Amino acid sequence: MTSLLEKTKSTMPISSYLHLHPKVRLRALLALPMTWLVGVYIISLFLLLITAFWFIDPFTSRVRPGFTLENFVSIFTVPAYLSTSIRTLLIALGVTALCIVLAIPLGIYMAKIARPWVRNLLAVLITLPLWAGYLVKLLAMRLTFTENGFINWLLDPIGISGPGFGIPVVVLTLTYLWFPYMALPVFTAIRQIPNNLFDASADLGQKAWPTIFRVVLPLITPAIIAGSVFTFSLSLGDYLAARFVGGSTQMIGSIIAANINLNPPVAAAFSMVPIAFVVMYLLVARRTGSLERM
Amino acid sequence: MLRFSKLSKAGMIAIIALILAFMYIPLFILMLNSFNEAQVSSWPIQSYSLKWWETASELEAIRNALLNSVIVALGAMVVASILGTLTAFALSRFDFFGKTTVNLLVVLPIALPGVVTGVAFSNTYSNFLTPAGFQIGYFGMIVAHATFCIVMVFNNVFARLKRMNPNLQEASMDLGQGVWGTFRLVTFPQFRAAFGAGALLAFALSFDEVVVTIFTAPPGVDTVPLWILKEMARPTQASVVNVVATVIIILSLIPVYVSQRLSRAADDGK
Known part of the structure; x- marks a missing residue:
């Protein structure tokens, strides 16, 4: 040896x-x-x-090393900046809420009602657009909601016009982009719920809908939180949707992008805002113990 | 079993139909619009033609953009494959202090918004490297892409390594193979499929990436997404973009198919 x-x-x-x-x-x-x-x-x-602590030299308009809190202060004192941060936060939360509301019935149907081949077909159909390309989908949404587009053509006979480019279309577009990130974990979680839990609930006299609220929802909360990390942080950092289907809507990313060449210190300070939001969200999510599932 | 009333079931089917319509109608409108003869896309389409397909096939700019995209994606894929696999080995084989931190470091570039990652790189390049006399140019784009692609290879290889039997490597070592021989003959063949799937995902992720590219591409260099973005900004010529977008939709079916095959192979333990 x-x-x-x-x-x-x-x-x-x-x-x-x-x-x-x-x-x-x-x-x-x-x-x-x-x-x-x-x-x-x-x-x-x-x-x-x-x-983010540096500043722009007023004479040469170049970045000068130094120390100023001015850039961070401007996040809270410039009204346009503050309202943009709040607007972006609300849009990201709205997208997440919409994704949850759509993912639950889809997941229940796929996991517990549909026949196997329908379930497989739906799984493929939900994942397929994930690959189609970010800008391609943005372009597709723009064509759908534009002035002479599909939505207005569809709604014209009933005498109303669709929402023009603005916050609602931004929320819809971001939902369109990130929905699979919510739908797939929710579906997987619902699938893992053993059927005899439903039998037990039914034996105890609960109908289907109360069972969903009292049995299914608590069990899939970790999956919802895991999915929401994606829908939330991806929406929070996005600004191209706002630029192309948002009309004059501005998001945090719009301010960062607009300042990166003009005033890099302001762009740098503003980059800390989405980081702060995402970190806070992750901390809250971690307290619920659902990040290990990701 | 969950028993729903007919009404509830019908409601769910209606929601699903709405979701699918919402996901697919825009893509079909886009594809049909690539055959729209008009300059400006609209619905319903008045007359169809192949005009924009011909224009697109002759555009030099698209070919250059495609070449750039492929170069960047290949570069990012190679770097990410090496770094992702090394990290996957470290995290799947060892328990050590700071393991979760390493894991977080790998995920961070994709968890933080693209605009933050892009601005961070752009800031380093233009406010630190350039003043120091170092022009990163084209490589800056590859470096940035490789950074957020690592997680793709890492996730795939890590999941596979976790389920692999470590005794096989011990056996190979006992039989006299060294580190490299064992890796080449015993370990690598076992996670080859997962490695391939991860590399493919890295390529696709880099190919599709817009925001980080906006901030890190050197002036005058376009990737396919950057070219689309520029065309979208001036909608009078938008119809050519529809052609390129349609090609991307069709091409995107290839990685779906290949990755399905590869992950099935990985599940079979090949």
Whole structure:
């Protein structure tokens, strides 16, 4: 045995060394990825935070290193900035709510009512548009809701016109973009509920709808929260939907994008707003213990 | 079983029909509009023609954009595949202090809004690297894309490694294979399918990415999404965009098919 180990040691020094030193193995594995993620990404985020304290030189209109809280103060004192933050938060929450309301009946039908082939077909149909491309879907929604578009043509015979480009269409478009992220976890969670729970509920005299509220909903809450992390944070950071189907609607991202070349420190300070919202949301979600499911 | 009244069931079917209509009608309108003869897209379409398909096939700008997209996506895919696999091995084989932090670091670039990631990179490039005399140019885009693509490879490979039998590697080592031989002959064949699916997802994610690209692309360089974005901003020529978008919708069916096949293979343990 010793002789074999001696032999391998002499012929494969690196392999035997790594085999005997798991800590070295771990460091070797993590060295490259951590250098990249910390050295490139975390440092960039950190530099962004630093830039948020810098200012624009009024004479050269160039970024000057220094220390000012002016950029952060402007988030709360400039009325347009403040209202944009609140508007964006409400849009993201609205999108999340709409996704939940649509995902639950879909999930119940798919998991507990539909025949197997219908269930599989629906699963494919729900996931397919996820791949179609972000801008493609944005363009499609724009064509659908535009002045001479499909919705107005559809509603014209009953004498009403659809919502022009504005906040409602932004909410619809973002729902359209992120719905599968909510629908799939909710469906999976409902599928995992054993049928005898429904039997028990029925035996105890509950009808179908009370059963949904008292049995199904509490059981799928973790899945809803996991899905909502996606629908919420993706909507929060989006600004192209607002730009193309929002009319004059502005979101946080619009302000960041508008300032990145004109006034990078303001853009940097404003980038901290979605980060703060997302981190707060994740902290709340973590307290419910549903992040382990993701 | 859950027993619903006929009315409730009909209500649910109506909601599902509405969801599906909501998901698919816009895509069909878009595809039909690529055959719209008019300059400006509208509904109903007055007359159909292949005019815009011909225009699109001759546009130099689209070909350049496609080339850029493929180069960037390939570069991001290669980097993400290496880094994602290394991290997956570390997290699936070892328990160590800071494991959740490493996990968070991998997920963070995709969890934070694209505009934040984009602005962070753009800020580093233009306010720190350029003043220091370092022009990152084209590579900046690949670096940024690779960063948020790591998670795709990581997720797929990690899930597979977790279910793999570590004894096989021990056996290979006992039989005299070194680290590299074991990896090549025993370990890699076991997670090949998951690795392929992850790399494909990374490619698709990079190919589709807009927001980070807006902030990191060097001036004058367009990827396909950037080209679409520019055309969308001036709607008088919008019909060419419809053609490109239709091609993307059709092409998007390929990764769906391939990843289905690959993940099925991964489930079979190949």
